[in-house]
Amino acid sequence: INTMMVAILPVGAILFIGAGLLGAGTLRDLSLALFVGILIGTAATIFVAAPMYAWLRQNEPELVKQAKRVQQRRAGAAERAVPAAQAKA
Structure with missing residues (x-):
């Protein structure tokens, strides 16, 4: 610009x-x-x-690795969030 x-x-x-x-x-x-x-x-x-x-x-090896790491971290955060939400209920 x-x-x-x-x-x-x-x-x-x-x-x-x-x-x-x-x-x-x-x-x-x-x-x-x-x-x-x-x-x-x-x-x-x-x-x-x-x-x-x-x-x-989007198909470059480094970007694919980074996307996998992000997905793993999101899955881990979601698993930790579920028990906390169940404990409040």
């Missing part, structure tokens, strides 16, 4: 200030194309690339 903001600010300045005040049609066309491209690229990175990266990494 920070990189997108650094890229979009100068392009936005060219689009809104340069093309608007100077009336340069070529600047407007170029900066509009850059502006739209940066926005679409950022959205694609956030909503497509990040989930795809997570999906591709």
